[in-house]
Amino acid sequence: xxxxxxxxxxxxxxxxxxxxxxxxxxxxxxxxxxxxxxxxxxxxxxxxxxxxxxxxxxxxxxxxxxxxxxxxxxxxxxxxxxxxxxxxxxxxxxxxxxxxxxxxxxxxxxxxxxxxxxxxxxxxxxxxxxxxxxxxxxxxxxxxxxxxxxxxxxxxxxxxxxxxxxxxxxxxxxxxxxxxxxxxxxxxxxxxxxxxxxxxxxxxxxxxxxxxxxxxxxxxxxxxxxxxxxxxxxxxxxxxxxxxxxxxxxxxxxxxxxxxxxxxxxxxxxxxxxxxxxxxxxxxxxxxxxxxxxxxxxxxxxxxxxxxxxxxxxxxxxxxxxxxxxxxxxxxxxxxxxxxxxxxxxxxxxxxxxxxxxxxxxxxxxxxxxxxxxxxxxxxxxxxxxxxxxxxxxxxxxxxxxxxxxxxxx
Numbered sequence: 001x002x003x004x005x006x007x008x009x010x011x012x013x014x015x016x017x018x019x020x021x022x023x024x025x026x027x028x029x030x031x032x033x034x035x036x037x038x039x040x041x042x043x044x045x046x047x048x049x050x051x052x053x054x055x056x057x058x059x060x061x062x063x064x065x066x067x068x069x070x071x072x073x074x075x076x077x078x079x080x081x082x083x084x085x086x087x088x089x090x091x092x093x094x095x096x097x098x099x100x101x102x103x104x105x106x107x108x109x110x111x112x113x114x115x116x117x118x119x120x121x122x123x124x125x126x127x128x129x130x131x132x133x134x135x136x137x138x139x140x141x142x143x144x145x146x147x148x149x150x151x152x153x154x155x156x157x158x159x160x161x162x163x164x165x166x167x168x169x170x171x172x173x174x175x176x177x178x179x180x181x182x183x184x185x186x187x188x189x190x191x192x193x194x195x196x197x198x199x200x201x202x203x204x205x206x207x208x209x210x211x212x213x214x215x216x217x218x219x220x221x222x223x224x225x226x227x228x229x230x231x232x233x234x235x236x237x238x239x240x241x242x243x244x245x246x247x248x249x250x251x252x253x254x255x256x257x258x259x260x261x262x263x264x265x266x267x268x269x270x271x272x273x274x275x276x277x278x279x280x281x282x283x284x285x286x287x288x289x290x291x292x293x294x295x296x297x298x299x300x301x302x303x304x305x306x307x308x309x310x311x312x313x314x315x316x317x318x319x320x321x322x323x324x325x326x327x328x329x330x331x332x333x334x335x336x337x338x339x340x341x342x343x344x345x346x347x348x349x350x351x352x353x354x355x356x357x358x359x360x361x362x363x364x365x366x367x368x369x370x371x372x373x374x375x376x377x378x379x380x381x382x383x384x385x386x387x388x389x390x391x392x393x394x395x396x397x398x399x400x401x402x403x404x405x406x407x408x409x410x
Contacts, residue, residue, distance in 0.1 A: 007085060011038035011081075012056035019050035026051070030196050037126045039078040041105040045194035047368055064128035078123035080111065092181060092302050094233065094262065100133075106196035107146045107178025108231040112137060119144055124196055127207040143235035144180035144200035148192045150209045152217040155403075157225055157257040158330035159280025160361050160395050161406050164221075171222030173213040174254065175186060175206060180228040181306075183258060183296030186370035188339070188362075192248045195229045203238035205266060211246045221278070222247070223255035237274045237389055244275030253277045253326075259284070260310030268316060277319065282330035282362075283310055285338060286346045295336050311349075318354045333383050333397075334364040335358060336372045343383060347390035359387060380404060 013036045019240040034313045043051045064082060074081040081103055085091055091098025094110075099122075101111040104120035114134040119141055122133075133268045137143070152229030158304050178195040180187075185194050201209075210222050222243060230236060240254055247254075255278040256271065263281070271279075285291040288304055297303040317327050331346055332338060343361075350357055361383050365374035375383075380397040384404045387395045397404040 004235055009299040011040065011041050011053040012055050013038070013040070013051050014035045016052065017051045017121050021048050022049070023047065025191075025194075028197070029191070030194065031265075032106075032197065033126060035076070037076050037124075038081065039104075039124045041124050041194075042195055044104055045190075045196075047190065047326055049369055053180050056250060062127065064127050064131045064133060065128075066133045068132075072216075073127055074125065075129070077127060079113070079115070079120075079127055079131075080124050080335065084124070084129050085383055092299075093305060096385055102181035102228075102231050103179030105179060105195075107192075107198075107227065107336055108117035108230045109146075109182075109200065109235070110179070114138065114141065119169050121196075131262060142202040142204065143232055144237065145235045146198045146200060146233050147175050147201045147206050147209075148178065148195070148198075149174055149176040151175075152213070152215045152219070153223070156221065157255065157280050157283055157328075158195070158324065159255050159257050159328040160221070160280045160360075161225070161278075161326060161328075162358055162360075162403075164405055165405070167398070168389075170217050170219060172219050172223050172253075173210060173217050174222060174223040174225060175210055175213075175313060177224060177226040177229045177231070177239060179231055180226060180259075181231060181261060184226070185296050185368060186294075186334070186364050186366070186372060187368040188364070189225075189227065190368040195227075196243065203235055203242055207239055207242040207246055210243060214247065214252075221253045221255055223257060225257040225276075228259055228261075228352060229256055229257045230267070233267065233270075237270055240271065240276055242275035255279070255334050258282070259306075260313045261306035263309060263313035265312075268313060268321075276325070278326040278328075280328040280360075281314055282332070283308060283314070283350075285342065286311075288351060290342055294332060297340055305376045309379060314357075315353055318357065322354070327356050329359045331359060331361045331387075332364045333380070334360065334372050334375055335379070336370075337364060340386060344386050345390055348385040355391045355393050357392070358394040358396070359392055361387070361395070363398045363400070374400060377401060377404075 094100040106124035153174045180193040188338040257280040259283040284294045363375045377399045380399045384397040
């Protein structure tokens with residue numbers, strides 16, 4: 001028996017010609033099809049907010065097969081939407097029976113399923129008549145993800161120890177993962193965050209490339225950032241495991257930078273077991289209203305879960321892994337996004353957890369959609385002094401002319 005779908009009008013994208021700058025980003029890095037399938041990837045990734053999703057007239061009905069079960073669905077929609085029509089729960093958090101679909105542009109491949117023998121992201125892949133979908137990936141298929149970069153880095157990230165940042169040369173090598181579960185309107189790396197087209201790499205391929213980059217740059221530190229590095233958990237765990245095997249020397253450091261939103265206690269244990277030695281967690285806020293504003297999240301329930309998870313990750317790592325793992329904390333600052341008062345309360349909370357934790361304040365600058373002015377050196381100096389006054393002993397502040405750091409305040 002073929003199961004029919006719930007009544008729901010499919011969507012289609014509409015471009016606002018007054019906002020569109022004809023930059024071509026959606027065509028080059030997002031959309032995979034000549035005509036719209038209503039996946040919404042272009043809406044969340046357009047740097048000018050020129051795309052909106054609208055209802056469209058109903059299309060013809062086709063049949064797809066999920067684990068052998070026939071399902072009737074409209075044509076010209078994504079696999080994700082087709083499954084939603086049949087009441088399969090879609091989840092922004094990897095738990096329970098929900099299908100984890102965090103990025104929405106196809107970059108992270110967390111939602112990957114096997115369709116007609118290929119591994120595809122269901123969030124942006126069109127259904128076709130007779131398509132056969134296998135919900136769980138076969139064990140012999142390696143996870144995939146779009147990765148950018150593989151380059152030397154002179155400053156590192158939030159999880160890089162402060163005393164390395166002023167050496168005047170590359171101090172680590174890094175790669176950057178496509179896709180993110182947040183929607184920050186001032187995203188500082190949006191061309192990677194919202195990249196849904198490109199070369200998908202296995203953990204083995206990425207680990208080999210990063211190792212070769214390390215050998216070329218002659219450094220000990222290897223970092224993975226994003227986007228959001230922790231989205232595709234099987235990929236990241238395997239990547240770290242293989243990276244450790246390729247770099248067995250004691251000097252090798254495996255550094256993960258993350259927003260912390262998915263770092264459950266069990267996930268943290270798994271990352272450390274896989275080989276992670278350094279982690280940077282970017283805590284966006286302490287108040288939920290500020291957190292929603294900075295991250296662009298509209299669902300307060302999900303935002304609260306993400307915020308709580310990231311703070312709890314800091315507490316758990318400090319309590320259980322302080323002697324095994326270097327932990328750095330990131331705090332964003334721009335007066336249009338977060339107040340000095342809230343930054344101070346974040347500093348006091350971090351100091352209660354451990355006053356020796358390294359805290360790096362990032363001067364959020366105008367990127368992506370948010371028209372904000374980059375904080376001045378004087379503003380960041382004020383933030384630095386504020387956080388030092390909370391009892392934190394290691395505070396760095398990013399500025400247009402370099403870092404204000406512990407050496408200046410010791």
